[in-house]
Amino acid sequence: MSDCLLACRKFNFMLSAVWLFYRQFWFFTNVVSWGGWLVAQVPLGDDLWLLFGPLFWLKLASFGVVWYFMHIFSRQKYLFYQNMGHSIPRLFVGAFCLDMLLFFGGLALINWLIHV
Amino acid sequence: MKLFKSLEADSIELAYGERKILQSIYLKMPLGEVTAILGRNGCGKSSLLQIIFGTLKPVFKSVRWDRRFVEFPYREHHLVRYLPQHPLTPPSLRVQEAFKWYDSGVDDSFGERWQVVKSKRFGELSGGERRFWETLLILFSPVQYVLLDEPFSHLSPMYVEQLKWLITSQKAQKGILITDHLYRDVLDIADQTYFLQNGTTYLLTNPLRDLMDRGYIPE
Numbered sequence: 396m397s398d399c400l401l402a403c404r405k406f407n408f409m410l411s412a413v414w415l416f417y418r419q420f421w422f423f424t425n426v427v428s429w430g431g432w433l434v435a436q437v438p439l440g441d442d443l444w445l446l447f448g449p450l451f452w453l454k455l456a457s458f459g460v461v462w463y464f465m466h467i468f469s470r471q472k473y474l475f476y477q478n479m480g481h482s483i484p485r486l487f488v489g490a491f492c493l494d495m496l497l498f499f500g501g502l503a504l505i506n507w508l509i510h511v
Numbered sequence: 512m513k514l515f516k517s518l519e520a521d522s523i524e525l526a527y528g529e530r531k532i533l534q535s536i537y538l539k540m541p542l543g544e545v546t547a548i549l550g551r552n553g554c555g556k557s558s559l560l561q562i563i564f565g566t567l568k569p570v571f572k573s574v575r576w577d578r579r580f581v582e583f584p585y586r587e588h589h590l591v592r593y594l595p596q597h598p599l600t601p602p603s604l605r606v607q608e609a610f611k612w613y614d615s616g617v618d619d620s621f622g623e624r625w626q627v628v629k630s631k632r633f634g635e636l637s638g639g640e641r642r643f644w645e646t647l648l649i650l651f652s653p654v655q656y657v658l659l660d661e662p663f664s665h666l667s668p669m670y671v672e673q674l675k676w677l678i679t680s681q682k683a684q685k686g687i688l689i690t691d692h693l694y695r696d697v698l699d700i701a702d703q704t705y706f707l708q709n710g711t712t713y714l715l716t717n718p719l720r721d722l723m724d725r726g727y728i729p730e
Binding site: 412474 | 597
């Protein structure tokens with residue numbers, strides 16, 4: 396039980412750190428993703444499924460841009476998180492998953508609201 | 512939690528292109544002592560600290576904690592934390608939030624100052640205040656070793672004195688590695704001092720005399 400509790404606390408701690416990290420660039424990645432959706436003429440329903448692949452790659456590319464600029468211009472920002480034991484790949488993978496969840500979750504919600 | 516009684520770093524080789532920065536390093540940092548590294552600008556002090564911390568990958572390294580090699584010490588639970596030369600914390604983060612994140616505790620001796628500063632964001636503090644609180648953030652962390660890279664920079668003399676006292680008081684529970692150009696202040700609190708020159712560390716037996724002989728300070 397205590398092991399489970401400890402694992403939950405560690406996961407919660409990691410998730411909070413990823414959220415703090417993600418807050419540094421959430422605006423940029425969201426502008427790119429929602430912008431991509433708008434440019435594709437706001438598809439919903441079955442059309443949205445067709446756009447899933449391109450939107451995924453767009454998200455991945457926007458993260459590539461964030462990674463590149465942080466690596467070149469502000470590598471020192473990682474140290475705050477590394478001091479808590481988090482590696483750079485872990486931070487980016489976590490932030491990417493969170494970003495995907497928020498974006499596609501948002502799209503699914505819009506889809507559901509319109510079709511209800 | 513396993514207690515590591517000492518950290519040893521040697522056989523470190525770091526090069527940028529043709530230029531060798533570190534090549535023949537030996538450093539021993541016991542728990543419960545303050546170990547200092549002095550050296551000229553650009554001699555590789557910060558790089559050495561980052562290599563020990565595990566965030567800078569050299570050509571070769573051997574960093575051992577009680578003879579156990581650890582490739583990424585910063586990922587080990589409650590082992591080591593590092594204060595870099597530049598600001599550490601996100602400017603939008605409040606001081607007390609950062610202390611909570613790091614599980615660092617400030618005691619009652621900071622009373623009113625802590626009350627004033629705790630709800631401020633790091634970006635709102637002056638350079639010296641920010642440096643002071645970031646240093647405490649690392650120094651009071653629940654870890655066995657701390658690496659402090661120029662903790663006295665931007666600090667007023669009063670802050671420097673207080674920080675020296677705090678470092679000395681914390682060393683009973685930690686191994687502390689410090690590097691700074693305020694060599695007199697560093698020597699005041701250091702139990703042992705290394706000098707880094709031409710990529711090599713030298714343990715100083717008579718620090719002031721040795722620093723003069725090596726041309727770090729004037730005669």
